[in-house]
Amino acid sequence: MRFTCNFLFMCSGYYKYEAGYTPEFKGAADFAGRIVHPQKWTEDIDYAGKRVVVIGSGATTVTLVPELAKQAEQVTMLQRSPTYVVSRPAQDPVANKLRRNLPAKFAYHLIRWRNVMWGMFFFQLSRRRPAKVKDLILKGVQMALGPDYDVATHFTPRYNPWDQRLCLVPDGDLFKAIREQRASVVTSEIETFTHDGIRLKDGRELAADIIVTATGLVLQVAGGLDVSVDGRSVDFANTLTYKGMMYADVPNMASAFGYTNASWTLKCDLTCEYVCRLINYMDRHNFRQCMPHNDDPTITAQPSLDFTSGYVQRSIAKMPKQGSKRPWRLHQNYALDIVSLRFGRIDDGVMQYS
Structure with missing residues (x-):
């Protein structure tokens, strides 16, 4: 079965649901x-x-x-x-x-x-x-x-x-x-x-x-989908995450990803609001595509999750990276994210439209 869409919003969480993590126990x-x-x-x-x-x-x-x-x-x-x-x-x-x-x-x-x-x-x-x-x-x-x-x-x-x-x-x-x-x-x-x-x-x-x-979970990105853009396979492990919801050089795709230090749904609510604002902005200006793109050479990539938990450390190398500056940096702070996602500019100079 094949589905097509103009904008893909992934609400699949970050766990692999087919199976959890179980180490090999002797005997x-x-x-x-x-x-x-x-x-x-x-x-x-x-x-x-x-x-x-x-x-x-x-x-x-x-x-x-x-x-x-x-x-x-x-x-x-x-x-x-x-x-x-x-x-x-x-x-x-x-x-x-x-x-x-x-x-x-x-x-x-x-x-x-x-x-x-x-x-x-x-x-x-x-x-x-x-x-x-x-x-x-x-x-x-x-x-x-x-x-x-x-x-x-x-x-x-x-x-x-x-x-x-x-x-x-x-x-x-x-x-x-x-x-x-x-x-x-x-x-x-x-x-x-x-x-x-x-x-x-x-x-x-x-x-x-x-x-x-009850030995843990396995993390995955975008529900385990293989994502490609114009024939180029997307390696999420080497991709910056934009505002904790979109990915550098991946057009018309967002993911709901919550907080690790607070209620998961707080960030997901803000993400949903932002995606609606983004789509409405595109409709008003007759844009078909939006894509975050980083052209700032001073931005360095950092792990997206600052947690020592086993399930995070086992998978962190496969997860997208956050950047050292906004809007690529993850705040893990609801008050700052309200300012950025609910009231921040949609056309911020980083998001490219066409």
């Missing part, structure tokens, strides 16, 4: 139970009354463990190293009160901007005073798990806050499952899978009926 073929990656979860997986080991420490893991613990006999979160985990109420009482007492649209904007400003403040505080933020997070974990829990081993990462994403657990459900001994955390490296579970490098063995490999 995996010997395990008598079932091994499943969360991206390949199926309805026939029955974990009720079973012993489940979830390998990983990221957002998927901290979401799965308390949910599985509701029915499983025992759930073990097996991690090579810890991640920062923060508890957050599933419902925002302040937001609920504002919705009850204010007009809906006004309450929505107040809540949205409160959340945006708090997120920006916390991110900047993490960058400028990482030790203080680290201490704050760890004190919260210790309070949630009790004074005797070994937070230093299981919830104290080797890196600073926001060098990787923080994991949010609604209403502290992960901590509750651990306190109630329905779930446990083991921090160690895997030596091999065995017939009955996993043997660790420290000699311990974890019995399991099901092993969930």
Whole structure:
């Protein structure tokens, strides 16, 4: 099947959905139970009354463990190293009160901007005073798990806050499952899978009926499409990204790509607005084509994502690059992007029209 269009807007995210990342585990073929990656979860997986080991420490893991613990006999979160985990109420009482007492649209904007400003403040505080933020997070974990829990081993990462994403657990459900001994955390490296579970490098063995490999995701550009322009294959790894949404010397194509340090949809909303402004501008001036082009030799290419997470580092070489100056530089800042994308000029001297 073939589709044609005048403008292509990719809203496919940046994950490869066919399969997640699973390292090769020694002895995996010997395990008598079932091994499943969360991206390949199926309805026939029955974990009720079973012993489940979830390998990983990221957002998927901290979401799965308390949910599985509701029915499983025992759930073990097996991690090579810890991640920062923060508890957050599933419902925002302040937001609920504002919705009850204010007009809906006004309450929505107040809540949205409160959340945006708090997120920006916390991110900047993490960058400028990482030790203080680290201490704050760890004190919260210790309070949630009790004074005797070994937070230093299981919830104290080797890196600073926001060098990787923080994991949010609604209403502290992960901590509750651990306190109630329905779930446990083991921090160690895997030596091999065995017939009955996993043997660790420290000699311990974890019995399991099901092993969930929440070991990460695979990134890709433009939904994995092979893109060419006039017969020239586009190598995204050597292509600058324009305003975080278009690509140098690729005409009439944009991608929705969100923030890594805030809500993904904040940037996607602004991108959608900008694409609409761009198309309307082209219609008003009878342009058929728009294409960002860099002719500034002083602009240097830099990695588009400044994250130490494994899934980013495995794929960063394949991702488009950001430039050292606007409009090729990614701000990761909602306030600056509002100025640039909602109110900035469409004809900025970088975008070429014909």
